[in-house]
Amino acid sequence: MELIKIDENRLKVMLTAEDLRTYDIAFDRLDYSGTETRRVIWSILDTAKKETGFDAAGDKICIRAFRDKDGGCELFVSRVTPPQKRAPKKHLYAFSTCEALCAACKRLSACRFEGAGAAYLCDDGRFFLELEFSAADTPEAMLSILLEFGKQIPHAKTYLAEHATTLCQNAVSIFARLI
Numbered sequence: 001m002e003l004i005k006i007d008e009n010r011l012k013v014m015l016t017a018e019d020l021r022t023y024d025i026a027f028d029r030l031d032y033s034g035t036e037t038r039r040v041i042w043s044i045l046d047t048a049k050k051e052t053g054f055d056a057a058g059d060k061i062c063i064r065a066f067r068d069k070d071g072g073c074e075l076f077v078s079r080v081t082p083p084q085k086r087a088p089k090k091h092l093y094a095f096s097t098c099e100a101l102c103a104a105c106k107r108l109s110a111c112r113f114e115g116a117g118a119a120y121l122c123d124d125g126r127f128f129l130e131l132e133f134s135a136a137d138t139p140e141a142m143l144s145i146l147l148e149f150g151k152q153i154p155h156a157k158t159y160l161a162e163h164a165t166t167l168c169q170n171a172v173s174i175f176a177r178l179i
Contacts, residue, residue: 001044005052009079013044017071027073030065045077088132091143095127095150102179104129104149109176111142119171120164128164129171
């Protein structure tokens with residue numbers, strides 16, 4: 001048996017015909033729903049952990065098996081990791097007046113904006129609107145609405161913390177009602 005750790009989530013196992021006889025299993029009988037196959041796979045994975053550091057204990061795995069021409073087989077074991085939750089995209093817009101902020105929020109509300117949004121009043125008199133969209137979905141139409149009333153600026157969380165006061169957290173719905 002030859003074990004190759006491809007990366008932290010994948011392992012290649014090459015079994016000869018002799019290895020299959022030692023494990024008392026045939027390629028045609030490899031079926032993970034059967035206890036015999038599971039026993040063999042976990043025995044191989046225990047060996048892989050000791051020899052390569054590949055540890056799939058407690059993880060869901062996917063196993064692909066391919067017969068080789070010499071009567072053995074190759075197994076590709078992949079750790080199935082849950083999809084990573086992507087951080088939301090934050091956008092920051094500056095408005096010269098409260099009326100401009102209210103008008104932008106009213107239009108966003110009409111477009112059924114459902115993300116998070118906070119409003120800030122800066123010490124120079126400008127209003128800021130910080131919006132969060134899901135990482136997978138940033139509707140360009142909503143972003144263009146904001147450009148009609150304000151100016152997009154690079155996200156500057158530290159600037160807001162030093163020079164602005166938080167007005168509210170549900171800014172789009174609150175400011176949309178003010179106009």
